[in-house]
Amino acid sequence: MRLWPRRKVRPSPDVILPPEGVPLTLRVAGIGVRLTAQITDVLITLTGMACILILLALLNLTRPQTLFAVAALIFFLIRIPYYVVTELVWNGQTLGKRLMKIKVVSHDGRSLGTHAIVLRNLMKEAEIFLPGTLLLTLDNATPIASLTAFGWVVMAFLIPLFNPYRQRFGDLLAGTHVIHLPQPVLLKDLARDAPEPREQGRKLTFLAHQLDHYGAFELQTLEGLLRADDRQLSPAAYANHRKTLATIIEKIRRKIGYGDPVPPEDHAAFLSAFYTAQRAHLEQRQLFGDRRADKHHAEADPPA
């Protein structure tokens, strides 16, 4: 039996293998989210810089000629420890990253080391901030330096676009990447509290050959539909929903060859009974090594 298609499958970038050996899915954070977090952090550090600068000005410690240089110095002295310390204390999250619910993880699934955090944040300095500052301070007199700094910053922004983990150059060196923090929400088990059919004495049963038509994909689509049932709906939307249910039930009945028509008041009960029976059947097959991904399982993988 062939489980995988022949062509070379690249491992998904969202999978991390922790030392326990059970692969975990942690979605890689995109450029937009990370940029937002970064801008938030820059705003926070800039605010800190402005406060100190005003304090220095009030104490008469600065001169107008050197104001820019002093500002750059203070910004530099604030932001260098800011990123390293916040990521160390909050386990790979700066304030901006906490806001956007993203987080730095080690690429190899091990613990995020101090070295990695220090390295990736110092490289941020060399990648973006210092060439950026240079770009702001230079003028027309030195076109070569300006162009070099500009090209450097553009390159630093382009590197993440060309690798699946969206790593910056600093991430590449430190062996880290940034992920979305997953939110665990436990929904109720649909198979446990299924509604009873209204019609007394009537039991909905499905035969094995009737359950052979669908696979996991259809089952989970049905699960999504049943869970959506819980929401509050407006009357128009509710009528629409009832119509969808009727169509789906008609389709299922025709496909599996279920004889009796289902009265409208039993629609919900029929669907959950079918869900439970189908899930029991598919899980049973899966235990025996017969994984059915979707309704095309019969053509894709003929039984030996």
Next chain:
Amino acid sequence: MDQTHHLRSARFRAEREADWQLLEQLVSLAERRGLHRMEFAQARDLAASYRRATTSLAIAREISLDRALLEYLEALTARAYLSVYAPQERLGGLVSRFFLTSAPQAMRRSWVFIVIGFACMGLGALTGYLLYLENAAWYFVFLPPELAGGRTPEATTGFLRSVIYDSDPDSSGLGAFATYLFSHNTRIAIFVFGLGVFLCAPAILLTFYNGLSLGAIMALHVDRGLGWDMGGWLSIHGVTELSAICIACGGGVQLGAALLFPGVRTRRDALQHAGRDAVKLALVAALMLVVAALLEGFLRQQVQDMSTRYTIGWGIGALWLLWFVFAGRVRK
């Protein structure tokens, strides 16, 4: 017995649900307060419960088709993984370890690259010196006008002397410190390190070029009989600052060399491996640049005596060398 109990996956979930909810509480506690502030029993339960959850996840993937359950377990285990494998190092220990052991050890390990850095600078200075003596017009090639600050071959000897022994109070203090820190040499150091990744060449060329301008300016002053005075003016911060550039060059060359000659590793692994020492070199260079800016901003204008300038400059250089050579040695 109702039908759901025939469902293996539903029974599986019912048996373990309480444990998962406990883990959820422990994880949120660990995320809010940090692992090291949790009680012993809680930390122990977190680790054990996390490992049970990974087992549950592995089993659920095999036996369950309930997407809600799979997604929940996946997210819960991932959250627990992130808090169990959190960095567990104190900040204080980190700083002292850097100064006492890891930085000097990294310096000693990469001495070859640092020697290359110094050699680039030295050769550049020698070339610049000789070329200037051959033809003074080279001076304008090596030194951009804003760096020379009027110190050109046309300037009078009196003017050159006045720059060396200038005690303008405006060029001292916090503002001057900040200005010097972000001056020409810091930019050179950053570029030298960062560009080293591109197969060493830019780092070596930039350092060599920096040496050229150093040699040319020295030659100009030696030509006017101000060689020793210029030496003193440069020494007080230059010993530290130019060494910082050479060390940054060493770090850059180390990164470039890892890409050029990765050995048995892949290029990416070699780069990561070389990065461990190269970053420490960059940090040392940054520290030295800050010290150099302090010296330049506060001491250079206040100390006007030539021999004191030499003593301070080279004395601090010797202290750096002592730190690199003797700190963090492991006693056998």
